[in-house]
Amino acid sequence: MAKMTLDQLRALRAQKQEELEKRNVEGKDIQVIVGMGTCGIAAGAKQTFDAIVAALEKHNMAGKVVIRQTGCMGLCYVEPTVEVVMPDMPPVIYGKMTSDVAEELVVKHLVEHSLLDSHIFDRPAIDIVKH
């Protein structure tokens, strides 16, 4: 692959015009926040971040999602941690979100609007989580 120029990058962006229309942060209603403190990085948060971006692209969700990073969320023992905030779903912090479960997160939570019960470590209240 030859080195891409910034002009080629602009052209590629234009090709994805349909997604672009949804690109303004204000217009996006799903937020995925990955914990990237020392604890997260040591547990593979960088790979998780990558895997989430790839899975969003694969399931045509990339244009609808804002993906962010944060520092330690205080759940170092279950890193990598990922928080998902979206309409009609409780905000959830998932733990042990290694890259191999990233796609499952995207499919279940973002596409199918259901929870990955076994990975929930904070919020929603314990009584609404099935065991």
Added chain:
Amino acid sequence: MHFTIGDFVLDVVQNSVEAGSHIIEVEIDEAQDGVHARIADDGCGMGSEERERALDPLRNSGAKHPGRKVGLGLPFIRQAVEQAEGSFSLKSEKGKGTEVRFFFPASNIDSPPVGDVVSLFVALLSMAGTREMKLRRTRARDGLSYEVKKSELVEAAGDLSSASSLSLVRQFLASQEEG
């Protein structure tokens, strides 16, 4: 413990972002003698006492996480560098910024691998709150050399908190890395 040199870099840059930096410079140079990394920011910086505390894993200021004295980012790097007989330096001035440099010699078996640089740069660029990032990358064995600026990428690919923009930037960076 971190696995790649990229993990160490990501950890330090997280500190730079939290220090309120406007410009962060990152350099990764795979030279013949080993890997040189440099992270410089114009954030709040540290005085001599803070600088000393930043290198002590159990004597953190507690400013970032109230009630917690553990701070492992820089101590991890220093430990890994010492194991691999490399070098580490931390320069910081209150109100001006911080520069961290470290080197892992290619000749030492304990030196960690560089890791996936594209992945590292994508993670760095997606960090919120910093206006400008200059990422420089060189590799002696094939003469690879490129520099990217966050502002230019944002202008070309759109807001980097968007997963779709990040995918485009990933493609762009992958082409730089191979070219």
